[in-house]
Amino acid sequence: MRSRIPGILGIAYPILQGGMIWVSDAGLAAAVSEAGGLGVIGAGGMPPETVEEEINKARRLTSKPFGVNIPILSPFAEGVFETSARLGVPVLTTSAGNPMTFTARAKEAGMKVVHVVSNVRMARKAQDAGVDVIVAEGYEAGGHNGFDELTTMALVPQVVDAVEVPVVAAGGIADARGMVAAFALGAEGVQLGTRFLASTDSPAHPRYKELILSAGDCATVITGRAFGPVRVLRNKLAEMILQAEREGMPPEKVQEMIGSGRSIKACLEGDLDEGSFMSGQVAGMIRELKSAREIIQELVEGYRRIAAEL
């Protein structure tokens, strides 16, 4: 695999685990890093004290590099950044906000910076901000999504053509086929979320994992298209939001109806009706739980086999 990513991030394979609120805790992140990828603690929704505990826990579980993901618009962003920098977290991954916010300070603190984008303009801006790696995330990805709806196939080559820094593809990747496709498009790495969620190392509620395993190809929908698109598995909550949107309910009202705590209901409580079960379109490809190590080994071995067959 031709890739600058392992050298930049200090990992064996250019495979990143996406930051997932309440799902990518220290345990999952450490398991991914131990297997040679980049595990990432998803700090979205966590106050700095909790993130500090998770970082310390990850340190006890692995001596390999790992990251902390900060959604820049999160109310805890500044505190989580300061905590991560103070504790010497090797990699900061940022998303959902201006890459200028933390990049310079993170690099001064010796961190590598990975920033997630969903169009070419954002990629150029991230490069200008000095990030080390750009994640180009397509419309098929689970969770928070860009407004421009560029898919991985269309987005990755256009970002690769626009910037010099290495590009990681995210969205639509659950096995080695997707990884080879990403590299063919010009990416130098892949980021997987849903696949690691449905792993034996993730703390997601068993009913959440079961939903992924039993999902078909059309299981996900976009809610909040007008104000903040999120890809989730279709359930009672998702149908309620879509119905309200179809009926023209104003975005503020929809957000009020959604309220807070929907991710906790999904990830920790497994509340099938009331939880927000974020997932990528690849849910339909995931048929069994595997460990993070198996997932990464299958990606690496599958990559070699498929690339040789092309």
Added chain:
Amino acid sequence: MRSRIPGILGIAYPILQGGMIWVSDAGLAAAVSEAGGLGVIGAGGMPPETVEEEINKARRLTSKPFGVNIPILSPFAEGVFETSARLGVPVLTTSAGNPMTFTARAKEAGMKVVHVVSNVRMARKAQDAGVDVIVAEGYEAGGHNGFDELTTMALVPQVVDAVEVPVVAAGGIADARGMVAAFALGAEGVQLGTRFLASTDSPAHPRYKELILSAGDCATVITGRAFGPVRVLRNKLAEMILQAEREGMPPEKVQEMIGSGRSIKACLEGDLDEGSFMSGQVAGMIRELKSAREIIQELVEGYRRIAAEL
């Protein structure tokens, strides 16, 4: 390239040109077929007499196999099918409707049948109907689009896993990078639309081609999401439709506002404000007009180079 498609369709390379209303005429189809791909006359909107003329013209321009594309729900579908079968058109490509409608009769007439799908259920149905090749078309594709919004990265592997007949990937492919990616995902061929539209062999209005060449990554939008999604370049007409949709205008009213003849306005008249300029998300990757022959040669040569580098 490992592919059953050349053997089935009698072509040199597993590269299909997508049927495009008012754009893929006999001239473009013959140019693609002459270059070793499968050229396809897009019969959408054409009465059988016009299609007969186009078929005869294509015959004069090439002795190689070509296809006729019939959107099954078109009012002319039955007449166009009968004409194509009577004239011994080698390949029928069908889309937007039930694959049972024409497949058996087409095969009795000695035609090969290619059917376009946008989810796994439709792919199984197409296989059951007896089609020879399935085109799995992702959300990033231009023109008429599925309701399920599955992207090429997520759709192709799931369709490949679900059926035995060979699968062609469509949507998001404009160069050899996309072609190699498609094969990595398990496809045995590719279908390109927008790339062939922006070719010196296409009859699209020069202003239409210029729009593609100057498009950025975020140039396209989906209109008619609730009743009949179509991916088009953002212009005055598209903005008007999106605005009406945001304001909750009923689908029938929106369709009434769109009226008919919008494709003719785009393709033949180059009316930048009032035309419906269908295009895939790859418009942003297309920087110059090329001949169909150059496009196909670059795909084939690029495939070998990129596959060797992986």
